Amino acid sequence: MHYVSAKDLTKSFGVKPLFQDLSFHISEGDKIALVARNGAGKSTLLKIVGEKEFPDSGNVWIHKDVDVAFFEQEPQLEEQSSILDNIFHHAHPTINAIKQYEAAVDSGDEAAIGQTLVQMDELGAWDFEAKVKQILGKLNIHQLQQQVSTLSGGQRKRVALARTLIDIGFEHKHVLLIMDEPTNHLDVEMVEWLEHYLNKENSTLFMVTHDRYFLDAVCTEVWELENGTLYIHKGDYANFLEKRAQREESEAASIDKARNLYRKELEWMRKQPKARTTKSKSRQDAFYEVEAKAKQQIQQQKLQLEAKMSRLGGKVAELKKVYKKFDDKIILDGFDYTFKKGDRIGIVGKNGAGKSTFINVLQGLEQPDSGKINIGDTVVFGNYSQTGLLVKEDMRVIEFVKNIAENFPLANGATLSASQFLNLFLFPPEQQYTYISKLSGGEKRRLHLLSILFRNPNFLILDEPTNDLDLPTLSVLENFLLEFGGCLIVISHDRYFMDRLVDHLFVFEGEGVIRDYPGNYSQYREWQKAQQAEAQAEKKEEKAVVAQQPEAAKAKKKLSYKEQREFEMLEKEIADLEKERATLYEKLNDSSLPYDQLQQVTVRIGEIGEAIDTKEMRWLELSESA
Incomplete structure (x- = not known):
């Protein structure tokens, strides 16, 4: 059955329309990924379908038997309430029973636990409670009485995600799950579990994600929002890229044909007498349609760019017997490594294991307790951190970049102007004079990243660079980094991004242990799973012995x-x-x-x-x- 039907949706901000006259259907069992550039209207379209916003014109119809669960990129939570109250927000006997049971267990009140156990039995709530436990455990949500206002951004996202997943488990049979960047702030194990959970639940999905492995694992079709038009592609992300390339090739040929016709018609228009017949008026109207087509441009999203970096000398960076700890928490325990030109290293590990401290120590932003860190004289660090863009927002985009440099040097001796560099990173000329305050969150992150690269470093450190970036921007960034000849360190939970770019990993295992794993992210995860399976097999053998x-x-x-x-x-x-x-x-x-x-x-x-x-x-x- 049709869950959602949309007809002639139009939405504008200011004079520029995001999209016009969009019509589509979402049916039961559909798993749809929406792809577009930042600022093209992805989140807005999700909100319109989820009835969080309204179109300027057009209609959205949602089947009366369908419930909509919406996971937003910036979740709205009750700040002064506990995690427990935010997650269990339904006024329903089963939900209330589970909420009271969890509160009793959290408080350790034996009398309350006994009372809630009886209530749980009477309502048959144990199966649903087991599902709730799994969701909370996998998303690392504990301390349920903690007030939401004290949580970090990542913790808030996980609480909101848990609430959404519990809602779809509790709601009626027909649920449309709308998700805006659900994998942000999740580690790899959480993302893999979420993939499995969504597939097992057989949900109907409409979502935006930049995680291409997640997209392929969960979605069966890709909808592309480009220049206000919606293109629907059945299949995985690779199929979408192939079909889009074919469409762009066809459009380019169509534009070339229109340009040839335009030149002929332009000559006719210039010779046309003032007194026009009906026939010439019709031809004149057709001319303007041909002119619009001829002046279209295909946005090229590929980037082939060889930068002329500051030369890296024979000595890049050397760490000898480096120790670092906070109180009893050991971060680095006699760490040794010598960086070589062209090193491409991924850094992985659980939160709190010391990844950020390590890159700060490497750059001299924090001092080690002991040991030596020798940095080559020619090394120029470029550090893309999660703090975001720190700049006056009443400045125009082009002014901000020109304040860094007027030109970007290329290896062949040529240069790119600030405007040309912006254009390569998907800031077209008409957007370059936009004030920074008017940019979307993703566009600001893209500008921040661009500003780091425009300084032309030869040792790049990227801390979660893929969060909030759209897929076209990620493609541009990956192509740039594949041509980058300096040293590269990447901290990321994006498996696809890491697999494309890194040659080996520093795995922070805790207590100062850093494993140098020779391979990419997916290879490490397979090795890690094999190790876990082996450990579980040993435990089963031990239990079997005890059972005899x-x-x-x-x-x-x-x-x-x-x-x-x-x-x-x-x-x-x-x-x-x-x-x-x-x-x-x-x-x-x-x-x-x-x-x-x-x-x-x-x-x-x-x-x-x-x-x-x-x-x-x-x-x-x-x-x-x-």
């Missing part, structure tokens, strides 16, 4: 209902305590943490260790009869 007990030992009294519940609760309580301890260990890495809070964290870690020991002993006792 005499029949007399097995014939023990079975657990009562109360003991069975206690046994199930202990597994959860131990897991929650371990997660809390892991979170507290991450806090110890925060150098800005006040001393009194540091003491509290240390004391709490000790308390958790004792509680885990006690609960594990009780779990072992009960497990003998389970």
Whole structure:
């Protein structure tokens, strides 16, 4: 059945239309990725379909039996409420029962836990609660009583994503899930789990994503919004690129034909007498259509650019026995590495493992505790960080770039002007005189990235460069970096981007351990999965040995209902305590943490260790009869 039907949608901001007269259908089971340049109207179209915004003209019809779940790029949460209240925001008996149960477990109130257990049984809420647990665990969401206003940007996105996924599990059978950049601020394991979850749930999807592996894993068609027109491509991202290239080739041929006709018709127009017949008036009208076609330009998104970098000498950068820690948190433990010209290194690891500290130490922005860092005299760092563009927003785009330099030197001795360089990075001439304050979030990130590259560094450090960038911009950036002859360090969760650009990885495993893995991101993930599978197989063997007990030992009294519940609760309580301890260990890495809070964290870690020991002993006792 049709979930959504849209007819003649038009939307403008100012005098420039984003799109005109768009018509389309979304049917049950469709999995659609929407692709376009930043500022072309992707998020706006999602909001119109999700009834968060309204078109200037046209209509959107949503089937009466369809519920819409919307995950926005900038999620709206209740700032003064807890994570728990934000996630379980439905006033429904099952949702309320799970919310009360989670609150009771979080508080450790045994009486409340007992009451909520009975309520959960009566409503048959355990299956849905198990799904909720999986979502919260996989998205690393704990401390459910924490106030949302205290969360980081990444934590907020994960809370909003959990709320959306729980909503679609709770809603009626027919749900349209609209998602705007769902993979931002998720690590690779979370992204892979989300791929599996969305496929398993058999959802109907309409989403924007820059993650091409995620797109291919989840979506079955690609909709391209280009110059206000919607093009629909069945199949994966590679098929979309092929079909788009064919369309552009056909359009280029059509434009060439129109230009030839235009030259002939222009000559006729110039000779046309003032007194026009009906026939000449018709030809005149046709002339203006031909003129518009002839003056079209195909935006070329490929970039072949060999920069004339500052020469890298024989000595690039050398780190010898470098140590760095914050309190008891070890970041670098005698790290040794000598960078060579052309090194392309990806950096991966969990949040808090020290990735950002490492690149700051390398650039001299932070000092190591000990060891030597020798940087070559010719090295020019270019550091693209997540802090974003720091500039007065009442400045025009072209002025901002010209303040860096007037020209960009090429290897063949020629130069590109600031305007030409902007054009290559998808800022056409008409947009170059736009004020920075008028740019979208993605366009500002693209301008920030461009400004780093325009300074012509020979040692590039890119920290999550793909967040909020559109796919055309990513293609431009990748082509630029493939031609880049200097050193490159990339911190990113974008598997496709990393696979294309890096030759080996620094894997931050924690406690100062940094593995130098010889391969790309996908190869490392396959190796890591193989290691995890091997470890799980060993655990199964150990359990099998324990299970081989005499029949007399097995014939023990079975657990009562109360003991069975206690046994199930202990597994959860131990897991929650371990997660809390892991979170507290991450806090110890925060150098800005006040001393009194540091003491509290240390004391709490000790308390958790004792509680885990006690609960594990009780779990072992009960497990003998389970």
